[in-house]
Amino acid sequence: MPVPEHLTNDQPVVEAPLAARPSRRAVTYSVSMVVAAIGLAALSVLPTTYVVRAPGPTFDTLGVSGERPVITVAGTETFPTTGELRLTTVSGSGSPDNRVPLLRVVKAWVDPDEAVYPLEAIYPEGQTQDEIAAVTTAQMVSSQEAATVAALVKLGYEVSATMTIAEAVDGSGAAGIVEPGDVVTTLEGTEVVSYQQLVGMLDEIEAGTTVTLGVDRAGAEVDLEITTTAHEADGSAFLGVLLTTDFDFPVDVDMQLQDVGGSSAGMMFALGLMDKLTPADEAAGEVVAGTGTMSITGEVGPIGGIQFKLDGAVRDGARWFLAPVENCDEVVGNVPDGLGVVAVATLDEAYAALEAIGSGDTAGLPSCG
Structure with missing residues (x-):
């Protein structure tokens, strides 16, 4: 073997050993592992036709959302409040225009706090995400209006x-x-x-x-x-x-809540407005959560996803939950530890329950059990 020019005669030349040629089996195994890894990565982001549901955030109708009060009133006297009246929500992943990846669905399947539904069970066929958002936004506006009417009439205002x-x-x-x-x-x-x-x-x-x-x-x-x-x-x-x-309306009422749609917040909006417009401190420091639609004549209607809302209420510190009577069959067996659930059918019943909770006299409150 020729000696490179930069080496002197007294410098030994050391040849590097040649690497062994890989076997056909080793090559096949390595290629298989790479293909499997690529396949797994692809499956993890593969869009599915499922929707994932989980407990969503809760919002205090006596408090603020962002930098603004959830409920503001002008044209009449308002009063200080303590405690919290938390409307509850359900968070979701997946829509006709934004499919959930398989890995997210698998995670939800094994998470006891989440649930997986077929896309068609949640969204009507043929509706786009924009159309769905428009509907839920309109429902929220309508629920706020109905809550305002019901609360003001309950307090003696003529609307x-x-x-x-x-x-x-x-x-x-x-x-x-x-x-x-x-x-x-x-x-x-x-x-x-x-x-x-x-x-x-x-x-x-x-x-x-x-x-x-x-x-x-x-x-x-x-x-x-x-x-x-x-x-x-x-x-x-x-x-x-x-x-x-x-x-x-005889007074100016503004209710605002960003990025939340649907009609299920009606009852908690109505209770929040009544608490602000009355000298009594109904909640009296308690954290009370709830859900339910509200008609302009004061009827509380059923909603979806109440199991998730019960879990979200406890997570955010609620000790009491006001639930529509018509949802009682879904409440039984799904009440988290430490949460008292009161069944209500009207705004009158919900307001009476709130007063009882605030006063500590809760022995006679109706439950779903």
């Missing part, structure tokens, strides 16, 4: 309204008689100024009775004869019209 007929219900006594755009003015000759008044008057009428509904039709006063039917919910007299309602 007048303009009620415009959107359409008649097929098969009802109003079909073919009312017209879209008719504005309700009277019932049986009595001026109607609020939705609560209209509902109250109908409660005094037997289903099947023919009544005179006065409407403003394009500026002309028209009396319409409508035979009522029985409302499918409670058998009360039903006019058979769908109304759009514009409220005239």
Whole structure:
């Protein structure tokens, strides 16, 4: 072997040993491992047709969200509050436009605090994420309006309204008689100024009775004869019209909550507003969570995902939870340790429960058990 020019004759030349040639089996194994690693990495980000649900954040309706109060009131006196009234939410991953990777789904399958659902079980087929967001945003605005009406009426304020007929219900006594755009003015000759008044008057009428509904039709006063039917919910007299309602609030109420949609916060919004507008400190230092829709006449309605909301409430320090009566079957067996659950059907019941919790007199509160 020739000696390199930079070496002298007294410098030994050391040859590096040649590496052994890898066997065919070793090469095959190495290639297989690389392929497996690449495959696993690909599977971990592979989009799926599932939705992951978990306990979401909670928000204090007596507190702030970001830098603004969740509820602000102008035009009347407000009072200091203590304690917290926390509306609860469900967080989610996955939508028609944003699929969940397989690795996230696997994690949720083994996590007892999370759950996995088929995409079609959560989202209607054909709806885009933007369309879904628009719907849930509209639901939130509607729930805040209904909560404001229910709370103010409960506290003795008069909330007048303009009620415009959107359409008649097929098969009802109003079909073919009312017209879209008719504005309700009277019932049986009595001026109607609020939705609560209209509902109250109908409660005094037997289903099947023919009544005179006065409407403003394009500026002309028209009396319409409508035979009522029985409302499918409670058998009360039903006019058979769908109304759009514009409220005239006696005070200015603003409710804001960023990045939260849906209608399930209605009850907690109503309770928060009532606590702010009354001298009594209803919560009295307690952390009370809850959920439930709120109608403008004060009924608490059922919601979805209550198991997640119970877990989120405990995580954020709640000792009590107000739950819709109609969700009781989902509550039983899913109540976390340290949480008392009160079943409510109306705003009156929810407010009474809040007062009892604040006073420490909770022995007679109804539960789901």
